[in-house]
Amino acid sequence: MTKSTTVDVSKRDVPKYDVIVVGGGAAGLSGAKNLARARRSVLVVDDGQPRNAPAGHIHNYLAREGTPPLELLAIGRRELAEYGGEVVSGRVSATSAIDGGFEVTLADGKTVQSRRLLVATGLVDRLPDVPGVADRWGRDVLHCPYCHGWEVRDQAIVILATNPMSMHQALLFRQLSSDVTVLLHNSTVLSDDELEQLAARDIAVVEDTATGLTVVDDRLTGVQLASGGVLECQAVVVAPRFEARVDFLAGLGLQAQDIDMGGHVFGTAITADANGATSVPGVWAAGNVSDMSAQVIVAAARGVAAAAQINADLVLEDTRLAVAARRALASV
Structure with a gap:
């Protein structure tokens, strides 16, 4: 596995967030909204190409039965904005580790930073x-x-x-x-x-x-x-091959793994635990990028759950830093 590299960006002035969410589908927007409601600064980066865009409607989503996919995402963006969450249109081309978190590079060359990452880029159906x-x-x-x-x-x-x-x-x-x-x-x-x-x-x-x-x-x-x-x-x-959209994670040493069922590889996915945590500290995954069988409502739920874990992790870090600052002040 490729080792992650840490980039020195201490002298550069770039936007910084508590969490950057890569992917603005059901998982990404649901996770971002949960984080924003916890008063975290959140940026969602989305390329506007949801997997289910060709479908006329979504189903099995309680109280949203029959909603067109793009309409659901538009509603989600509006709800996120109500809590101060931000969305930028673009595609992430690379990610790297920096002191205290991560730097995300967009396809247009712009960079943003965050303390944590939530990957919700979904997958591509190879028909x-x-x-x-x-x-x-x-x-x-x-x-x-x-x-x-x-x-x-x-x-x-x-x-x-x-x-x-x-x-x-x-x-x-x-x-x-x-x-x-x-x-x-x-x-x-x-x-x-x-x-x-x-x-x-x-x-x-x-x-x-x-x-x-x-x-x-x-x-x-x-x-x-x-x-x-x-x-x-x-x-x-048809039975497509499901391929996770994760090339941009190579700089962190994360890559999709083959999903084998009965000796046949059906596709790839990011490995994450039940809470969405990946093998890289500070990086979580939710939705089809880590679970190729998740329907829209399941992907949304996984985003909410991962966001709760991210916030809890940040709370522990905030508390640790506060204790260290208090001790330093007391020692003066």
């Missing part, structure tokens, strides 16, 4: 290389039955099987529709036990390769097959 899939991602090309399953209930659903997660998806979406077909894309292989399970649940299996999607009046109507036919459907389920 199967099938024409049309990326264009309809988050609409009728889906991956999570809890995020969008209700919206495709009782519809014809094709599971584009590309890795072991596809089998799990097939069984989950079968709960929502009796018309589910598994397409063994690019010669994907299932075991005899898996094929028996699919047959027992009346899930059809097709061995072929998807070459594109068919769309009529901006509605998905099917999957084009290499054999020349079309597998009719109204929704396609």
Whole structure:
């Protein structure tokens, strides 16, 4: 692992905060708001590219059911501002350790400093290389039955099987529709036990390769097959590779780790404990950057929880410094 480096910035005048939050999605804004309510100075740096931007609505978020993702974030920014929290549009290109905390460099060259960091940059979905899939991602090309399953209930659903997660998806979406077909894309292989399970649940299996999607009046109507036919459907389920957005943490010696399930690497994530603390003191992580399966409301909750731990850590530091100052004054 790359060792973190400490930069001498004592002679430079740059903005300083208690906490810099990198990423202004549900996790980042929720954490920032909790910190601001604790009267911490907080800066959120956000590049305006939330993972769920293609989706029309968020679901399973109590009291915010059906809210468009960008609307939720706009509400979050307004609430944060009410408590004095700041948001700057930009992308973090590098981070480094300094005396007493961290320095964050933005893509435009500007720098800011903080005593603590909360990383909430989320992840990138690497989709199967099938024409049309990326264009309809988050609409009728889906991956999570809890995020969008209700919206495709009782519809014809094709599971584009590309890795072991596809089998799990097939069984989950079968709960929502009796018309589910598994397409063994690019010669994907299932075991005899898996094929028996699919047959027992009346899930059809097709061995072929998807070459594109068919769309009529901006509605998905099917999957084009290499054999020349079309597998009719109204929704396609894919299993992306989930990659954490953390290149900017290299200067701190933090990097994403492969997440292996059953011998298959499904993606990468930052390793953090139950409270969000990473292996680097002073750096916490929340949301999809450390938990690829977290839905929006879970990511928000993790941000709130990490923020509480950060504030508690700062309180201990403030108290330690106050005691040291008191002792120094008493010794004069």
